[in-house]
Amino acid sequence: MSAESGPALSVIVLVPDRFNTVLRVVTELARQEIRDQIELVFVAVPGVSVPQSVVTGFWGWQLVEKADWRSSADARAIGVVRARAPIVAFVEDHCFPTPGWAEALLRAHERAWAGVGPVVLNANPKRTLSWANLLIEYGPWLHPRERGTVSHIPGHNSSYKRALLMEYGDQLTPMLEAESVLHWDLNRRGHAVALEPDAKSRHQNFERFGASLNLRFQAGRHFAAHRSQHWPWSRRAVYALGSPLLPVLRTWRIREHAARLEDTRRRPWLLTVVFALLVVDAMGEATGYAFGRGSTQLTLIDLEFHRDRFRAASDKAPA
Secondary structure, X not given: XXXXXXXXXXXEEEEOOOHHHHHHHHHHXXXXXXXXXXXXXXXXXXXXXXXXXXXXXXXXXXXXXXXXXOOHHHHHHHHHHHOOOOEEEEOOOOEEEOOOHHHHHHXXXXXXXXXXXXXXXXXXXXXXXHHHHHHHHHHHHEOOOOOEEEOOOOOOOOEEEHHHHHOOHHHHHHHHHOHHHHHHHHHHXXXXXXXXXXXXXXXXXXXXXXXXXXXXXXXXHHHHHHHOOOOOHHHHHHHHHHHHHHHHHHHHHHHHHHOOOOOHXXXXXXXXXXXXXXXXXXXXXXXXXXXXXOOHHHHHHHHHOOHHHHOOHHHOOOO
């Protein structure tokens, strides 16, 4: 199942139910020119079977069973521990690396950067709501972007030097709950993270308004709760009371990313949708600061996978 020398890159793939869920992203990984240097680490529910035909040509693969799926961050941390390459990368079932992605990440990791992220493209670009969700989640890394150091990189879709992640020990799972917190902590420790424009991934986004509102509330609450878990109550109260300002501040920042879109006619209406979604996101943050995460982990796990449920019916690929 493997060559004598070790892999250069371990890609961690989460399988929450059945292998078909991740078939497309594994197929895209198989198109990497250096796939013979890539190890696939499947962290899956018990009983998942990996078809040999889809993993042929990789350096190797391993299947790690995980029965408790209350946290996808815990699943990623398990993948990091089990990985055999010096560089680890996370992928999602709805974000698809383009050819050259792996080679570009490895080339970037020849530098001292602790983490390297790809630039992000839109996998379903027809709908304004898709662009709005993409801008909120991945606006700072939207193609085109220049190579270089940034404050944080795309969550769930970036790569890291494994040795640095392993230094977190039991704290790795909490750090992966909201990866921006990990990036800020790496910066605090003197490590930089960077963006690599030659590494590209196509992200699939929500196209249904109700589901988008649910995603934004849950994501906002989860981020705020995790960010503030060790804060005193007084500081959490200040941030909760200041949350109503967030939609204005974040929309102002996002307009710069929206200006880079090729279809400029879409921009005025797009920012209106962005603002509406960010109002709900801010409500989630206020709730997170005030009351903690609640059941957001379980809800977000459900929302993270099988994104076709949240596509417009006319845009779905035939079964």
